[in-house]
Amino acid sequence: xxxxxxxxxxxxxxxxxxxxxxxxxxxxxxxxxxxxxxxxxxxxxxxxxxxxxxxxxxxxxxxxxxxxxxxxxxxxxxxxxxxxxxxxxxxxxxxxxxxxxxxxxxxxxxxxxxxxxxxxxxxxxxxxxxxxxxxxxxxxxxxxxxxxxxxxxxxxxxxxxxxxxxxxxxxxxxxxxxxxxxxxxxxxxxxxxxxxxxxxxxxxxxxxxxxxxxxxxxxxxxxxxxxxxxxxxxxxxxxxxxxxxxxxxxxxxxxxxxxxxxxxxxxxxxxxxxxxxxxxxxxxxxxxxxxxxxxxxxxxxxxxxxxxxxxxxxxxxxxxxxxxxxxxxxxxxxxxxxxxxxxxxxxxxxxxxxxxxxxxxxxxxxxxxxxxxxxxxxxxxxxxxxxxxxxxxxxxxxxxxxxxxxxxxxxxxxxxxxxxxxxxxxxxxxxxxxxxxxxxxxxxxxxx
Amino acid sequence: xxxxxxxxxxxxxxxxxxxxxxxxxxxxxxxxxxxxxxxxxxxxxxxxxxxxxxxxxxxxxxxxxxxxxxxxxxxxxxxxxxxxxxxxxxxxxxxxxxxxxxxxxxxxxxxxxxxxxxxxxxxxxxxxxxxxxxxxxxxxxxxxxxxxxxxxxxxxxxxxxxxxxxxxxxxxxxxxxxxxxxxxxxxxxxxxxxxxxxxxxxxxxxxxxxxxxxxxxxxxxxxxxxxxxxxxxxxxxxxxxxxxxxxxxxxxxxxxxxxxxxxxxxxxxxxxxxxxxxxxxxxxxxxxxxxxxxxxxxxxxxxxxxxxxxxxxxxxxxxxxxxxxxxxxxxxxxxxxxxxxxxxxxxxxxxxxxxxxxxxxxxxxxxxxxxxxxxxxxxxxxxxxxxxxxxxxxxxxxxxxxxxxxxxxxxxxxxxxxxxxxxxxxxxxxxxxxxxxxxxxxxxxxxxxxxxxxxxxxxxxxxxxxxxxxxxxxxxxxxxxxxxxxxxxxxx
Numbered sequence: 001x002x003x004x005x006x007x008x009x010x011x012x013x014x015x016x017x018x019x020x021x022x023x024x025x026x027x028x029x030x031x032x033x034x035x036x037x038x039x040x041x042x043x044x045x046x047x048x049x050x051x052x053x054x055x056x057x058x059x060x061x062x063x064x065x066x067x068x069x070x071x072x073x074x075x076x077x078x079x080x081x082x083x084x085x086x087x088x089x090x091x092x093x094x095x096x097x098x099x100x101x102x103x104x105x106x107x108x109x110x111x112x113x114x115x116x117x118x119x120x121x122x123x124x125x126x127x128x129x130x131x132x133x134x135x136x137x138x139x140x141x142x143x144x145x146x147x148x149x150x151x152x153x154x155x156x157x158x159x160x161x162x163x164x165x166x167x168x169x170x171x172x173x174x175x176x177x178x179x180x181x182x183x184x185x186x187x188x189x190x191x192x193x194x195x196x197x198x199x200x201x202x203x204x205x206x207x208x209x210x211x212x213x214x215x216x217x218x219x220x221x222x223x224x225x226x227x228x229x230x231x232x233x234x235x236x237x238x239x240x241x242x243x244x245x246x247x248x249x250x251x252x253x254x255x256x257x258x259x260x261x262x263x264x265x266x267x268x269x270x271x272x273x274x275x276x277x278x279x280x281x282x283x284x285x286x287x288x289x290x291x292x293x294x295x296x297x298x299x300x301x302x303x304x305x306x307x308x309x310x311x312x313x314x315x316x317x318x319x320x321x322x323x324x325x326x327x328x329x330x331x332x333x334x335x336x337x338x339x340x341x342x343x344x345x346x347x348x349x350x351x352x353x354x355x356x357x358x359x360x361x362x363x364x365x366x367x368x369x370x371x372x373x374x375x376x377x378x379x380x381x382x383x384x385x386x387x388x389x390x391x392x393x394x395x396x397x398x399x400x401x402x403x404x405x406x407x408x409x410x411x412x413x414x415x416x417x418x419x420x421x422x423x424x425x426x427x428x429x430x431x432x433x434x435x436x437x438x439x440x441x442x443x444x445x446x447x448x
Numbered sequence: 449x450x451x452x453x454x455x456x457x458x459x460x461x462x463x464x465x466x467x468x469x470x471x472x473x474x475x476x477x478x479x480x481x482x483x484x485x486x487x488x489x490x491x492x493x494x495x496x497x498x499x500x501x502x503x504x505x506x507x508x509x510x511x512x513x514x515x516x517x518x519x520x521x522x523x524x525x526x527x528x529x530x531x532x533x534x535x536x537x538x539x540x541x542x543x544x545x546x547x548x549x550x551x552x553x554x555x556x557x558x559x560x561x562x563x564x565x566x567x568x569x570x571x572x573x574x575x576x577x578x579x580x581x582x583x584x585x586x587x588x589x590x591x592x593x594x595x596x597x598x599x600x601x602x603x604x605x606x607x608x609x610x611x612x613x614x615x616x617x618x619x620x621x622x623x624x625x626x627x628x629x630x631x632x633x634x635x636x637x638x639x640x641x642x643x644x645x646x647x648x649x650x651x652x653x654x655x656x657x658x659x660x661x662x663x664x665x666x667x668x669x670x671x672x673x674x675x676x677x678x679x680x681x682x683x684x685x686x687x688x689x690x691x692x693x694x695x696x697x698x699x700x701x702x703x704x705x706x707x708x709x710x711x712x713x714x715x716x717x718x719x720x721x722x723x724x725x726x727x728x729x730x731x732x733x734x735x736x737x738x739x740x741x742x743x744x745x746x747x748x749x750x751x752x753x754x755x756x757x758x759x760x761x762x763x764x765x766x767x768x769x770x771x772x773x774x775x776x777x778x779x780x781x782x783x784x785x786x787x788x789x790x791x792x793x794x795x796x797x798x799x800x801x802x803x804x805x806x807x808x809x810x811x812x813x814x815x816x817x818x819x820x821x822x823x824x825x826x827x828x829x830x831x832x833x834x835x836x837x838x839x840x841x842x843x844x845x846x847x848x849x850x851x852x853x854x855x856x857x858x859x860x861x862x863x864x865x866x867x868x869x870x871x872x873x874x875x876x877x878x879x880x881x882x883x884x885x886x887x888x889x890x891x892x893x894x895x896x897x898x899x900x901x902x903x904x905x906x907x908x909x910x911x912x913x914x915x916x917x918x919x920x921x922x923x924x925x926x927x928x929x930x931x932x933x934x935x936x937x938x939x940x
Contacts, residue, residue, distance in 0.1 A: 001795045005532055006803050007881040016810040016882065020826075025802045028809055028826050029704050031673045036710045042703050044571045047793025050536055057787065061545025063560030065553065068544040076552055077774065084468060086501055088542070090508040098517030098533050100525060100727040103861075106853050106913040109454065110515030111729040114508070117457050120930040124494035130929050133730070136586035139774035147630070170771035174748075177770070178597060178631045220488055248480065250490045272541075273561050274551030274775025275586065276732030288927070294730070299923035301916040306453045311923040317589070318622030322635040327626035330587035330720065334728030344457055344504050348496045350468035357473055359483060364475035381484050398554060410552055433474040 065407060067271065071435040075385050075426020076216070076410040077138065077165045078274060079266050081244065082354065082429060084345040087268040091338050105309045112308035115296040115333065118340045125246040125351070126260040127253025128282035132293035134336040135279030135328065138263030139168035142210060142240045143175035144281065144292050144326055145259040149208035149236040150181045151325045152290050157182045158208045159201055161193040163215035164240060166415035172210065181207070191217040191378030191387065199229055208236040213252060214245055217424065218362070218385025219378055227256030242266060243280065245383045247355030259283045268342025269335050278335035289315060292326030357429035358384035365427045365436045372444045377422065384428055387412065390421045390447070397423070397446050404442050451914050454514065457507050458931050461497045467504050495933070514914050516858050522884050526830045526861035526873025527621065527669060529699050529721035534791065537724060537784035546783055551775035555760055562759035565752055565776065568786040575797070576715050577708025578738030582747050584777040588696060591716030591735030592627035597769045598739060598746040599661050599690045599714060600631060605767060608688070611660040617646050619670060619865040621696060624663045633660055640867055644670040644823040651683055659689035666693065666710065667700045667828035669865040669873070671808065681711030690714065698722045699877065700805060700828035703798035714739045723785035734781035748772045803878035804829040807885060811876055814889045818896040822868055835870035843899040843906045845870040850917065851898070851909035855891045
């Protein structure tokens with residue numbers, strides 16, 4: 001058969017077969033035992049030509065309600081933020097996206113330097129000493145922080161605040177199970193980690209305390225205090241931080257974090273139904289050699305020119321094999337590049353401005369909800385999410401909102417049974433005052 | 449391309465320049481210091497670049513020009529399947545209905561996405577011959593770990609938590625033993641025999657009542673099909689162990705042999721390899737796992753189900769190993785893989801394998817006179833040469849790899865697998881033309897001659913790249929892992 005991705009002609013094939021010294025391609029498969037040879041035709045859909053397939057998939061895509069057509073107030077770990085158009089132009093440079101891991105530094109300086117810049121930007125935002133080249137996503141990055149802390153402290157228990165993203169907590173539990181580590185949840189009190197219970201649960205067998213900043217309810221917790229309590233017992237403080245919030249908030253590195261992780265999705269990465277996003281992982285100099293994932297370092301060539309290489313590889317799975325503490329190999333390089341471009345475009349001023357706009361819009365939404373008679377839960381400090389109490393099931397309210405062109409917030413009752421009829425509303429800089437007003441108005445009308 | 453230092457983005461920054469466009473705030477201004485307690489507001493701005501949009505584009509264009517991708521030239525990196533990345537995939541992944549949908553939207557608003565996922569699962573089940581597939585793992589190694597956790601849960605459910613050993617051949621990918629370790633197992637290495645295949649006697653001596661699984665890549669990392677696969681399956685199953693298939697080399701057997709028919713109980717795929725992900729400079733990948741009915745109850749949550757043409761996620765899965773990743777895997781990547789599979793169809797996938805294997809064998813036979821070929825039988829999609837003949841002349845495999853750079857080729861994988869001295873692992877893939885293969889072969893032959901006649905030119909390569917060989921020892925001994933402003937360095 002002929003296909004645009006397969007260039008061999010019949011003549012080519014004949015010449016190649018004769019060079020090999022065989023008559024048919026089938027001879028090359030004779031080492032597959034007769035009994036396991038697949039003889040029929042795969043029962044999958046027939047090939048479709050480019051235009052027809054594009055059309056079919058466009059129709060499939062059109063069945064979904066997207067954040068370009070609807071005003072979305074859904075956040076809960078994945079956000080609709082300003083994505084500079086330039087991001088897609090850079091990551092569409094196919095020298096980047098059709099390359100693999102930069103094993104040959106002489107012809108991979110572009111990728112290596114881009115990663116080195118990414119590592120620097122993550123350090124700048126988080127206030128940590130060292131950042132790696134990326135992890136799969138925020139959830140798995142947090143899980144690896146937990147197992148790394150357990151490995152480092154040789155302790156087999158980690159505490160996770162209930163205010164950490166529920167799906168990330170699930171992933172932490174799965175990863176921990178792999179290495180026989182116990183995970184204990186610290187309940188929340190008024191939307192923040194219950195410090196009294198933290199002190200109660202924390203002991204000298206605890207490897208780490210995992211918290212989120214801002215937390216799942218949009219609250220900014222007292223990280224410093226949690227860190228102090230944790231360190232007293234010799235545990236590590238692991239902070240999962242929304243990097244976009246760090247344009248304004250004190251970086252975890254200044255609050256005592258030993259490991260800071262999170263997802264760079266808010267910087268230039270589309271929601272894409274939950275992935276691929278871009279985990280980041282940052283830590284202190286002291287823990288540098290314990291961290292998972294790839295690192296790019298600066299060095300020089302024989303003529304003293306500056307260049308970049310993959311470094312400290314003795315930590316990595318392909319060297320350590322059965323002594324490895326992490327098995328991550330492929331990471332999220334292209335998305336780290338996307339995040340770098342977005343962080344570069346926003347730059348020093350824009351990261352502050354965008355974080356500020358999120359806070360201001362959320363504060364506006366909060367007061368609009370309160371004026372309309374809604375209870376907005378938790379009196380703490382909000383970043384870009386608030387918890388609004390409804391009189392009706394969230395699912396029902398969201399269904400009505402959808403008819404008005406609005407994607408409603410996250411139904412907290414799904415993961416916090418005591419919070420049924422509570423909705424987590426995210427207000428990013430993308431939402432206009434008009435859209436916020438419409439949301440409040442529609443919800444008010446439904447409430448009546 | 450020039451050979452001077454390429455400035456870092458931080459070095460072309462100028463205070464006051466911006467590269468973004470945010471709207472004017474349309475809600476009342478707030479006073480941050482009254483909104484947050486003092487300790488929560490950062491005092492120093494992050495030192496991020498201050499550059500214009502054109503600065504950004506020129507910077508990254510310059511970087512891209514210092515990078516080699518499949519679109520730049522031949523990239524025969526063994527075990528990585530560096531095939532062409534179709535452009536329709538990129539277009540489809542950017543449709544707003546796929547790119548801009550939120551994972552926590554009500555299921556009724558994402559039926560199109562779920563339909564694609566379900567259809568892809570069915571396609572992958574058919575291609576691998578497995579009963580059930582999960583799309584959640586984010587990459588190959590993540591898939592390995594997911595499947596091993598399922599195997600562990602299976603044994604534990606049967607009251608057999610004493611099965612703590614995972615057998616891994618000495619030719620296996622480094623991730624195999626690493627994944628086994630982080631899934632809580634001890635690894636036991638199984639030797640290869642003189643033909644580069646698993647030594648059956650060694651396998652027999654190492655299996656037992658403590659065997660949890662055997663991890664196998666088939667064809668293996670030497671590009672050789674494990675002909676005794678059925679016997680191996682019998683041995684491992686005979687002692688109650690499970691058989692795990694590392695799908696990194698699936699490009700060699702699509703529509704020719706299916707892991708499910710070979711007796712495998714669990715399989716992971718690397719969609720960024722076999723199914724044109726793309727590779728993205730190191731990721732994102734996508735590593736779905738397929739399993740038999742017996743292991744299906746342990747699949748990670750949620751499970752995608754179809755009932756009366758409606759798709760739903762099922763979270764009530766009592767024996768599940770839990771969540772391995774937030775949400776549903778790397779949707780944007782497996783969407784590309786789906787697009788690719790639909791572009792190829794059954795004949796196309798078969799042609800992929802036939803041409804990938806033909807290309808590898810052609811290259812192997814043409815290079816055989818010039819390099820040592822430790823295993824001489826027909827290969828599958830890749831083959832491994834040894835540079836030991838050239839090493840005797842003082843030219844190492846690393847030198848030859850660097851010399852290839854001067855001719856515009858990405859070198860093959862080198863020094864892997866570990867059971868071949870001075871290994872050169874070549875995987876051409878099916879998307880390369882005979883002209884490209886010939887040109888690479890001729891270059892390799894020339895390098896072999898240079899090793900004999902003019903070894904310095906090889907030992908000192910590369911000569912044409914933007915940078916010479918870099919001092920990796922220095923990078924590791926005095927790690928510089930981030931940019932620091934010169935004045936800060938002076939202070940420190």
